[in-house]
Amino acid sequence: MKKLRTLLVSFTIFALFLAIFPSQSSAHSGRLDKLGGHFRNSDCSYLLHKPTSLAKKAKTKAALLTLIKKYSSNTCKNNLTTSKISLEGYKLPSGTVTSKPTLKTKYTATFSKCTDGDTANFKIKGKVYKTRFLFIDTPEYTTSKEKYGKEASNYTCSKIKKAKKITLELDGKDKYDKYGRLLAWVWVDGKLLQESITKAGWVEDYYDYGTYRHESKIRTAMKYAKKYHKGMYK
Numbered sequence: 001m002k003k004l005r006t007l008l009v010s011f012t013i014f015a016l017f018l019a020i021f022p023s024q025s026s027a028h029s030g031r032l033d034k035l036g037g038h039f040r041n042s043d044c045s046y047l048l049h050k051p052t053s054l055a056k057k058a059k060t061k062a063a064l065l066t067l068i069k070k071y072s073s074n075t076c077k078n079n080l081t082t083s084k085i086s087l088e089g090y091k092l093p094s095g096t097v098t099s100k101p102t103l104k105t106k107y108t109a110t111f112s113k114c115t116d117g118d119t120a121n122f123k124i125k126g127k128v129y130k131t132r133f134l135f136i137d138t139p140e141y142t143t144s145k146e147k148y149g150k151e152a153s154n155y156t157c158s159k160i161k162k163a164k165k166i167t168l169e170l171d172g173k174d175k176y177d178k179y180g181r182l183l184a185w186v187w188v189d190g191k192l193l194q195e196s197i198t199k200a201g202w203v204e205d206y207y208d209y210g211t212y213r214h215e216s217k218i219r220t221a222m223k224y225a226k227k228y229h230k231g232m233y234k
Contacts, residue, residue: 010017034071035064037088044076045084051137059093061085062180109166116141117152117202119181122168132181135218136194137205139232148232152202155231159196163188172210185214195221201231 004005032038037048046068048055054071058064061082068085090177112121112128116139118189137158141149162165169185177183186193190219192214197203198221226233 004058011157032185033068033073037068039074039076039112040073041074041076043084044079045086046072046076046080047086048088048090056093061087070206074132098190105170107168107170109168111160111163112210114153114157114160116149117156117197118207119161120156120186121168123183124168129182130180131168131184131186132177132179132207133197134183134185135207135212136198136203137207145194148190148202148204151231152197155200155202156157156193156197159188159193160186165189169213171212185212192217194218198222199224199230201225201233202231204232 031112032049034052036046036050036052037046037055039046048064055064055067058067064085065080066078066081070132099214107124109122109124109129112123114120115130118133118136119131119142120133121128123129138152139149141153165188167187168182169187170183171184171185174183188196195201195217203218203222203225208215225231
């Protein structure tokens with residue numbers, strides 16, 4: 001009788017443990033959300049089991065993350081990041097901008113939008129690319145307002161807006177940076193924009209993550225700006 005009571009107590013404790021701390025396999029009821037996925041509550045990961053037409057509209061994980069946060073009611077979504085999204089074998093639609101782009105070396109582009117001294121949006125064959133100018137780093141004027149950031153931004157925007165012809169030249173091993181921005185040399189009416197910005201004295205450092213074709217032009221322009229006290233070097 002004593003052994004039976006002991007077994008009953010042990011079973012009751014075990015049942016309570018499962019109720020309070022469900023196993024990973026039982027952490028989800030099996031119901032899928034509007035995107036065809038669900039959260040694994042044990043670690044707040046999102047598993048995309050059966051992508052619906054809504055989920056298939058997302059061409060990147062970042063876009064999928066936006067949809068999950070919009071349509072899911074699970075509180076895990078508040079801390080969800082792209083690294084915690086599992087596609088479960090599903091492949092994002094072809095043509096998505098990834099780390100292995102298919103763009104050619106040079107493209108004729110049209111101006112779309114200014115951002116700051118070293119970043120702007122350009123349209124190539126109907127698609128807009130946020131573009132980070134290769135090799136130069138100007139003072140920030142987006143998320144923070146650094147000294148000379150406004151002057152650098154105004155100079156760059158003025159040059160681009162007046163351009164009759166813009167050509168983007170891709171270079172280096174990476175076509176995109178970690179933020180998904182296209183990396184390119186920008187030619188404005190036959191002149192290298194990065195060289196003009198540097199020579200005018202609005203470049204504070206080099207955005208140097210590889211070996212690029214026109215590095216020497218930029219370094220020479222930087223020496224000129226400092227020697228003749230241009231822009232921020234007055």
